[in-house]
Amino acid sequence: MKYLSRPEELVLLTIWKMKEEPYGVNIRKYIIQMTGKYWSIGAIYIPLDRLENKGFLSSHLAEYTSERGGKSKRYYELTKEGLKQLEEIRKIYQVFWKDLPELSLK
Amino acid sequence: MKYLSRPEELVLLTIWKMKEEPYGVNIRKYIIQMTGKYWSIGAIYIPLDRLENKGFLSSHLAEYTSERGGKSKRYYELTKEGLKQLEEIRKIYQVFWKDLPELSLK
DNA sequence: ATCATAATTTCTATAATATAGAATAATTAA
């Protein structure tokens, strides 16, 4: 693949940035909150899986929880490779977003 | 649609930024040069079409050229709506890329 | 005139990704 897709990038950035526990439900919540755009419930797991397969994330299942119930959470964290991808894309956009000309638009 | 896709964003930014004449071949050339990643010849026209359909770009055919030959070039320019989209996405990323914590990665 | 060359866009086919929400799983409380 050439670039990270948009959801992939948002997921990686979120896992890097968020303070809450980084598992599916929370990651989705964070992205919705930060971007103001809706994501369906399932929509978060596809980029998560893909990013893990590519080696940009690693994960493990939560061992124990005293909360109400529910399936085990799967916690994610960024890998070195994942960070590298983010840095690469940041570099590209720094150049693109720099010195944009004033426009007179229709 | 929720966000601009990556190619859409790159195309819009390029049309905003590039100094050369903004038609397909040049736009592709510029993106390849700026990102260091290959795009096939046809790959540029799909986001161009889509962005125009969405109202983020407008275009017109070149009237006359004294160059060697070839089909008429189609020139593109950013619309107000297109600019708005870019500003929106920029705002999102400014927040995401700000205050990222130091990491100790595996 | 005809043919080769050149520059550009359009077409076509396929792979990959996005999106939504229902189904399933695992845990706890009543």
Added chain:
DNA sequence: TTAATTATTCTATATTATAGAAATTATGAT
């Protein structure tokens, strides 16, 4: 043991990405 809760996985479909061949249109050479 049934209902409620929390989370992930599955399934189906729409959209987007990607590559490169084909078509279009003009020029230059013979």
